[in-house]
Amino acid sequence: MAIASPSAPSFSASLYCTRAESARFPTFSTVRLRRARPPTPQLRVTSRLNSSTASNGFASPDKGNDLHYELQHSSNHRGRGSPVFVTLPADAVSPAGQMRRRKAMPQSFRALAAAGVEGVVMEVWWGIVERDAPGVYDWQGYVEIVTLARRCGLKVRAVMAFHQCGTGPGDPFWIPLPRWVLEEIDKDPDLAYSDRFGRRNMECISLGCDILPVLHGRSPIQAYADFMRNFRDTFRSFLGGIITGVQVGMGPAGELRYPSCPSQKLGWAWRSRELGEFQCYDKYMLASLNVCAREIGMREWENGGPIGAGNLMHNPENTEFFRSDGSWKTPYGEFFLEWYSRMLLQHGERICREAETIFRGTEVSTSSKVAGIYWHYDTPSHPSELTAGYYNTSSRDGYLPIARMFGRYGFTMCCSGFEMQDVEEQQMNPTSSPEGFLRQLLLAARICNIPLEGENSSTGLDDESFLQVLKTSKLYSDGLKKPAFSFNFVRMDKNLFEYHNWVSFSRFVRQMSDTNMCRAKSDFGGGDFCPSTTSAANVGVVLAY
Helix, strand or coil: CEEEEEECCCCEEEEECCEECCCCCCEECCCCCCCCCCCCCCCCCCEECCCCCCCCCCCCCCCHHHHHHHHHCCHHHCCCCCCEEEECCCCCECCCCCECCCCHHHHHHHHHHHCCCCEEEEEEEHHHHCCCCCCEECCHHHHHHHHHHHHCCCEEEEEEECCCECCCCCCCCCECCCHHHHHHHHHCHHHEEECCCCCEEEEEECHHHCCCCCECCECHHHHHHHHHHHHHHHCHHHECCCEEEEEECCCHHHECCCCCCCHHHHHCHHHHHCCCCCCCCCHHHHHHHHHHHHHCCCHHHCCCCCCCCCCCCCCHHHCCCCCCCCHHHCHHHHHHHHHHHHHHHHHHHHHHHHHHHHHCCCCCEEEEEECCCCCCCCCCCCHHHHHHCCCCECCECCCHHHHHHHHHCCEEEEECCCCCCHHHHCCCCCCCCHHHHHHHHHHHHHHCCCCEEEECCCCCCCHHHHHHHHHHHHHHHCCCCCCCEEEEEECCCHHHHCHHHHHHHHHHHHHHHCCCCCCCCCCCCCCCCCHHHHHCEEECCCCCC
């Protein structure tokens, strides 16, 4: 099949892909590349905590051919609108710390650069880098990815992923917390969140022990800070030029929230009715709750969360706590929800403070992610948001305090769900409103004058979904003298490079960039490509996802 790409920064490219037989995945044969392929550097990167050298012992690759390629495809030639980044596969680096798909990755990066993509989002997993022992870091696979991005003229956003990926050892994308962290949780199960039924969530460490020395003499916050500091020192030569952003994980799925609903469930269709469970039953969270209750002389409010919150799939109106006239509006309900949401904000502030200090002066932007939980947005109590830690109801704005916190530390706010539409979601749950939720979040970002990063929730985007992203982004950008919006497409896989998907995605990138080279139509109905694509260079794409 032939895939024509949109106009590139300095050349136009056509991707000619021929399907080949594969035992597991569809693959594509390599096609001619006019430019000689630079050699892949062989790197071994291992560093220890508090290393005094910026290089941390890894060798710099030869820059001869790389520099030429980088100059030819510099992103300075891209549009001046809203840049688009593409999130790499979650398993881009193996559990042993090696970059995967060594043939596919370079060709995919060059295809993205040819399409006008600004860069890639690289999840840097705590469970891979610091997997074996506290303070021993292996960055090898990630340095290879950043070096490859530089060769291809792409920027990099690095995600500090302090959470678990996947559902368990049978999941092909399974990345647990570091082994030594799990050993500490085995010794003290209260390091993990717990709900009222005693069910433990192992996606991340409970924020109740944020500042306690529970990890081999370090607190979780200190462990996160040491990880970020070592990342900064290891990648110092890339910061500001190639690595332009660092997103700091603050909870499950990297989001600032409680694991009120297991992350894997959030992708299921029937999650639209999940109320979630309050995560306040580990001993560290309970200790904080009890102290706060005693300080106001209400000992009867100790030892647990609300009674009558219902089960996960209940109708909110059938629960004592979440119904329209429920106990969420009583003095007890207000006390508990204030404490629960304040604990989350304090957790976010601790991490923001550390990250701002560590990356100050490096010319990288810092960001963090807010969860898009909208499936009870049109109810008075917003139960699924409350259990996640967002004290947002029909009478209270729970996102403005978060935006203000990000603003104090110069953080960008990130959120997913930009392709979602009320008309589709409300077919499953009439009280769901992704558009209403995003309007509120975008307004909070504008009020606090903070930049915004959007993401998609579903991976299978069509033309209508891309158009919805464009419309939603304009709610934030319109009227701003210096709009600071960018979009992270989640994520790069074999489906992205299928003919129709690639055509739609390439058109979307052009429309987001808003360049003079190739003006986008007002809709997705025509004008697929710029005239310059007829004289395209041939770029080979090898896919083995």
